[in-house]
Amino acid sequence: MAVALVTGANGFLGNYVCREILDRGYDVVRLSRGSTVEDEKASPLSAKPTASEICKIIDERQAAIVYHLAGTSQASDLEALYQANVFFAQSILSAAASAKSPPKVILIGSAAEYGRPVNSDMISRESDTCSPLSAYGISKLAQTHHGLAASEAGLCVTIARLFNPIGVGSPATTALGSFVRQIASMPTGGGILRTGSLHSTRDFIDVAEAASAIVRLSLLSDVQGKVYNVCAGAGVRLQDLVSQLIEVSGIAVQHQIESTRRGTSDIDTVIGSNDRLRSVGLDISKPDFRSVLEKMLSHERAIVRKS
Known part of the structure; x- marks a missing residue:
């Protein structure tokens, strides 16, 4: 049975994504920061996970996909925000690239990366220049750039830019x-x-539909190195x-x-455009x-x- 590693598995989106992965026949292993408990379905990580410890888990579990859902918009300070949204993601990417059999990596982005709409129709598209206005949006955009850079270096990375589940x-x-x-x-x-x-x-979306779209997107070919708005449009x-x-x-x-x-x-x-998502056969209804x-x-x- 193929294995999927999931960060943020106990969060709002994570619970729905894990159900979707299980329904598709994958074995789910939850990666949990700061946990000391390890069982067959969970692997603990340090509070500030390193690439080497994550790589060890990827190799031991023979993971085929890593869903990086962990992140926060409520950090106490800028350092904590970047630790959660940027440094953790970079450790995931470095670990995946160093693994014996590099897995696919799915990064969850945010509509906050766009900033104010730049188009007259007020619709944000993946091709738009991003100008985030909040520290959270800036940190999520930094994660996206790290993901795209890793893709350029040969890792299979896809960014699902989530709107409002x-x-x-x-x-x-x-x-x-x-x-x-x-x-x-x-x-x-x-x-x-x-x-x-x-x-x-x-652009509000049903979280169950969002989770389904994210998992289905991860199983497609020819989506690596791209950003996809996960929205209803x-x-x-x-x-x-x-x-x-x-x-x-x-x-x-x-x-x-x-x-x-x-x-x-x-x-x-x-509001996001879902044209790119629909172009690969996926759609999220209002x-x-x-x-x-x-x-x-x-x-x-x-x-x-x-x-």
């Missing part, structure tokens, strides 16, 4: 994840939903999603906008938002009841 398990660090948790914690009589400005438009206003969320909640929710609450981006519109929101809310309410 939503679904059951969305972390509280995301706007929608935070809003769902607030409503899930309200009594049956309702309560106040506190948000910042909801004027932004984003359509924007939705955050205000509209919040209105739907309040509607499906079934309780009296008062919406209160607080100027002190701010998101992580000052960019109003973030989510059934009502269904997704109902599932997210039901999941969080179940957690609240158990607590």
